[in-house]
Amino acid sequence: MITILIIDDEEMICEFIEAYLNREGYKTISVHDGNKAIDIIDNNKIDLIILDRMLPDISGEHICEYVRKSYEIPVIIITSKTEEEDRIEGFNLGCDDYICKPFNPMEMVLRVKALIRRCGINKHDTVNFKNGLQIDKLKRIVKVNGCKVELTKTEYEIILLLASNPGKIYTRDQILKLAIKESYEKLDRAVDNHIKNIRKKIEKELGDSKIIKTVYGVGYKFEE
Incomplete structure (x- = not known):
């Protein structure tokens, strides 16, 4: 089963995303701060990461850079920063997709599925x-x-x-x-x-x- 890590300091957003991804058959783990997220990434098999760009302790940018240096895990950044230069900066950091808040949950699901196909993640049907x-x-x-x-x-x-x-x-x-x-x-x-x-x-x-x-x-x- 594909495991998706959701990193966002807003618990309601994590629960919201989890609900829709669970419905599609994905296993989810939610965490609300960056340091704990890194610990989970280092000690669990994570197939995809949904990452809030703005976290209370360390930035989403730092986590994205950390993942890119150490792992081949696809990353979707979610953020309220909607300017074109913000999106470009996000991709330069190494994210695979970029979603602006607020977002349609079904769009999130479709983007996750598309990224899973594109990255060749082995999905057990x-x-x-x-x-x-x-x-x-x-x-x-x-x-x-x-x-x-x-x-x-x-x-x-x-x-x-x-x-x-x-x-x-x-x-x-x-x-x-x-x-x-x-x-x-x-x-x-x-x-x-x-x-x-x-x-x-x-x-x-x-x-x-x-x-x-x-x-x-x-x-x-x-x-x-």
Whole structure:
């Protein structure tokens, strides 16, 4: 699974970007200061970086230069600096793309996908879990121990969202926004019903394994 590091001191922006990238099946890590970001880059396999140019401790420019000297990781700079000379300076620093704030989240996703293709990052279309669950993102198929599980479009979107970040808790509202497209299903109870159906279809094939855990008063999370 492709891992994307998001570096921005505004937590809401990180959560915003994470939500849309998780929906597309990417694993995300968010950090809000430059020194911690460098530590994560040095100690984790990062496939792509989304970097805010203005950080409270060290500048985004410094991080971009550091990455360019030591790694072959593509970098997208996001910034409120919108002048042409600012964009030129960003590319001179070694970034691969440059997005001005505010930005459309779907544009961000498309730019990420384009950069992944352009840089030849190996994207695994099939994700396998230790408990026998398999998600083929290209064919939109879910299997358990090699046997296909018939899911509705919405059920597939929900399991993909949860499985993209094991252990992360998604509220019902987040699931409604990120995985449920049909307006007539935009109700909290719809989420509960879909989770119930997914459990019936998938967990019965896994025996005692429970892949979707209810976090009471909050929402749901995926567990391997």
